[in-house]
Amino acid sequence: MLLFKDSGEERIRTQALSDAFHMVRVASVLMHPIAPKGTEMIREYLNLGREIWSWDRIFEPVYAFMENPAEHRLKLLEPHVDFFPKHPSQVRMR
Numbered sequence: 001m002l003l004f005k006d007s008g009e010e011r012i013r014t015q016a017l018s019d020a021f022h023m024v025r026v027a028s029v030l031m032h033p034i035a036p037k038g039t040e041m042i043r044e045y046l047n048l049g050r051e052i053w054s055w056d057r058i059f060e061p062v063y064a065f066m067e068n069p070a071e072h073r074l075k076l077l078e079p080h081v082d083f084f085p086k087h088p089s090q091v092r093m094r
Contacts, residue, residue, distance in 0.1 A: 018061065018062070018063070021046070021061075021062040022061055022062055024042065024046075024062075025046070025052060025062050025065075026058065028042045028043065028052070029052065029053055029055070029058060032053055035084060038083040038084040039083075041083050042083055044075060045074060045075045045077055046062070046074060046075075047072065047073060047074055047075055048062070048065045048066070049065065051065060052065050
């Protein structure tokens with residue numbers, strides 16, 4: 001596993017961020033059939049359309065789903081947002 005160390009190089013930081021968004025997108029596509037609510041929430045925060053679920057486009061980078069990547073804005077993610085809350089049977093009552 002390659003770990004990212006901030007070298008200060010903008011090119012490396014940009015590629016690491018791009019790779020991370022691609023991994024989130026692919027993981028979301030894989031999880032979508034079994035966790036649709038949480039993955040739809042991820043899509044909403046990425047501010048992307050439903051075409052991200054297309055298996056015909058699975059290898060495309062996340063930027064391919066943005067009209068204008070330079071101006072694309074993500075939805076603000078507040079602290080403590082839970083994309084995959086526990087099922088009530090998993091919550092221990094005190």
